[in-house]
Amino acid sequence: xxxxxxxxxxRHLLIFWTLFVAIGAVGGALGMLLDPSGKRMGMDTMLPxxxxxxxxEIVFQDFTFSGCALLIVNGYNTLPLDQRTxxxxxxxxxxxxxxxxxxxxxxxxxxxxxxxxxEHPDCKExxxxxxxxxTGRYNRYTDYSEFITx
Numbered sequence: 001x002x003x004x005x006x007x008x009x010x011r012h013l014l015i016f017w018t019l020f021v022a023i024g025a026v027g028g029a030l031g032m033l034l035d036p037s038g039k040r041m042g043m044d045t046m047l048p049x050x051x052x053x054x055x056x057e058i059v060f061q062d063f064t065f066s067g068c069a070l071l072i073v074n075g076y077n078t079l080p081l082d083q084r085t086x087x088x089x090x091x092x093x094x095x096x097x098x099x100x101x102x103x104x105x106x107x108x109x110x111x112x113x114x115x116x117x118x119e120h121p122d123c124k125e126x127x128x129x130x131x132x133x134x135t136g137r138y139n140r141y142t143d144y145s146e147f148i149t150x
Contacts, residue, residue, distance in 0.1 A: 010111055010148045017107055025070050032067030081108065081144060089137055098136045105131070105138040112141035112148065 031041045038044040043063065050060035059065040089097075089104040097104050113131065117124045131138060141147065 006115065007148060010115070013111060014107060029067045029070040032063035032070065036062035036064045036067070038063050081148070087137070094136050101135050103131060103134045103138050104136060105134075108144050108148070109138055109141040112144050112146075115147045116141075 032038070032043075035041065038047065047060060047062070050056055053060060088106050093104060096102075113127055117127060127140075130140065
């Protein structure tokens, strides 16, 4: 009997997640570009709330800019995990995320968190609390090799 590989499981989960996000991004972008008013998707009532954002008078009069941004921002990285050396989230994002008390976490880090909690349920509450209290980059699981191996 062949031993079950966590690498294959992680690979399949990441492929599924990538396709899920990509299909959602394309669908959302098409919805915004085909109906920039947002009425068909029920998003037209959100436009007034966007008016407090910077450059709202230019980019948030309808959903055209948001639709284009959704297609552009969701990119694909062909570089294997073990060859990636640059930060996933550039320094320019830190000021924005920390000022809004947001956590920057990658899909790979999220998968490692899931795997660790599955293998060590006793650390679940601690890891979740750590994630929820992090502002800026989430620094755990930057070395994923303990959880994902080939």
